[in-house]
Amino acid sequence: xxxxxxxxSQVPVFEEAPVELRCxxxxxxxVYLFWYVQYPNQGLQLLLKYLSGSTLVKGINGFEAEFNxxxxxxxxxxxxVHISDTAEYFCAVIRASGxxxxxxFGSGTQLTVLP
Amino acid sequence: KAGVTQTPRYLIKTRGQQVTLSxxxxxxxRSVSWYQQTPGQGLQFLFExxxxxxxxxxxxxxxxxxxxxxxxxxxxxxxxxxLGDSALYLCASSWTSGGPNTGELFFGEGSRLTVL
Numbered sequence: 209x210x211x212x213x214x215x216x217s218q219v220p221v222f223e224e225a226p227v228e229l230r231c232x233x234x235x236x237x238x239v240y241l242f243w244y245v246q247y248p249n250q251g252l253q254l255l256l257k258y259l260s261g262s263t264l265v266k267g268i269n270g271f272e273a274e275f276n277x278x279x280x281x282x283x284x285x286x287x288x289v290h291i292s293d294t295a296e297y298f299c300a301v302i303r304a305s306g307x308x309x310x311x312x313f314g315s316g317t318q319l320t321v322l323p
Numbered sequence: 324k325a326g327v328t329q330t331p332r333y334l335i336k337t338r339g340q341q342v343t344l345s346x347x348x349x350x351x352x353r354s355v356s357w358y359q360q361t362p363g364q365g366l367q368f369l370f371e372x373x374x375x376x377x378x379x380x381x382x383x384x385x386x387x388x389x390x391x392x393x394x395x396x397x398x399x400x401x402x403x404x405x406l407g408d409s410a411l412y413l414c415a416s417s418w419t420s421g422g423p424n425t426g427e428l429f430f431g432e433g434s435r436l437t438v439l
Contacts, residue, residue, distance in 0.1 A: 310368040
């Protein structure tokens, strides 16, 4: 089974400052990794994904994440945040092969961007 | 292209009642998954349907059931509601069940169920 740990439940940051949201995963098999964002009263939206290849992946809205296999991490970063980035962010994993697979989500990190 | 549509958006039920939630996936998407989101448990997988067949099921009691129709629309049903069933129920669709892009889900806005 896979598991995901998001180390920070709340991250406050001032506008235009950089931010890093941390995600660690556990799995005995190869996985694909994702970051989703949930704005208030909305569903989840895919930010970015890692399937294979370059360990640095770029997503929408200026976000990027780096896959580190040795540290089993997939931290999300943005060099300069905006008020509109205030939302809850979820890291998720799925087995890379096999049948009957489903996304396993972390508990989420609430990012609050302060003016 | 229209997104994933869930109805109703909000509903209130009392303990012991049953509820049916509906999900219309993005046109062309054949896989529909359901998730329960609560403050305490976070996002938990309920089940996935693909081409009218349940392909995967999470660890929920039999009171939670679902189905998918030939047009890929899906419904989930919760019988004998309990207070703990209060949650946001999210539906997500994708192109395929399995394959390299599994995990790239398109979510609806959810149905918020309150059980009194």
